[in-house]
Amino acid sequence: MCKWMLPAPGLLSDSSVGAAHAGLPTPSLPASASFRLACLLLLLLLGGSSHGGCPPGLGRDPLQALARGANCSWTLERHTRSYNHLEGDVRLRRLYSANKFFLCIDKTGKVDGTRRKNHPDSLMEIRSVSVGVVAIKSVSTGLYLAMSKKGTLFGSARYTPSCKFKERIEENGYNTYASLRWKHGGRQMFVSLNGRGRPRRGHKARRRHLSTHFLPMLPT
Incomplete structure (x- = not known):
């Protein structure tokens, strides 16, 4: 299971904020953040089937949620089906x-x-x-x-x-x-x-x- 958590604005380091305002290159993502981003992209490719935990109205689109700064998690679910040997056939x-x-x-x-x-x-x-x-x-x-x-x-x-x-x-x-x-x-x-x-x-x-x-x- 991969989870992507957007950091709250207040958690950004002072150095990152200063670099952004000064037009300097921002530091590269740490290894853990890169791994989470890779997980998110993988879920997008596989068509994640759940959006539980996301605020209503965001739908199934993780990019839309990211743009709004939502705190969401996506998981791949295994949907079970009931086979009743053609019951009702x-x-x-x-x-x-x-x-x-x-x-x-x-x-x-x-x-x-x-x-x-x-x-x-x-x-x-x-x-x-x-x-x-x-x-x-x-x-x-x-x-x-x-x-x-x-x-x-x-x-x-x-x-x-x-x-x-x-x-x-x-x-x-x-x-x-x-x-x-x-x-x-x-x-x-x-x-x-x-x-x-x-x-x-x-x-x-x-x-x-x-x-x-x-x-x-x-x-x-």
Whole structure:
């Protein structure tokens, strides 16, 4: 940290004042003053980010403060940022299962799979609600994907804790979605579509099963 303190006018030596009035060369800056000046110039080059301790109205310009004879100090600060793993991020995707079905939620709240690539009920809004947790909503019907205590998938008109799913990227590049609220015998319950495109009960699905693997695809 470098600090620059302007000397008060009364602290100037008599010899310096006399030399100035007589037109004689003023003495060179001592080593400590030269070091402080070098520090100030370095801070100017790096764009010092703080002006705390300076009188109001002087802004961020050290030269302006020096011209006014202000007693200020500048420090380089490290600004921390909070990264919440895309919390609040919204993605429009179609969830394409490894069984080659697109996940759908129709207007009655029925969850199913379709092979139609551009089915309107398959376009989902995937919103990150906390670290690694998402809410999935059908854009066309406005219903949220939800899982009951028994592991049944359904479309919910209201956003509830049953609509939260833990999103995880598996080694094969597909995602799995496990209920955040409900478990069965201590095991996670997953969103799953069987070989006919029908939803499976969450307690019958396992992370290793391809029926639980979904690829979020960009809409076309």
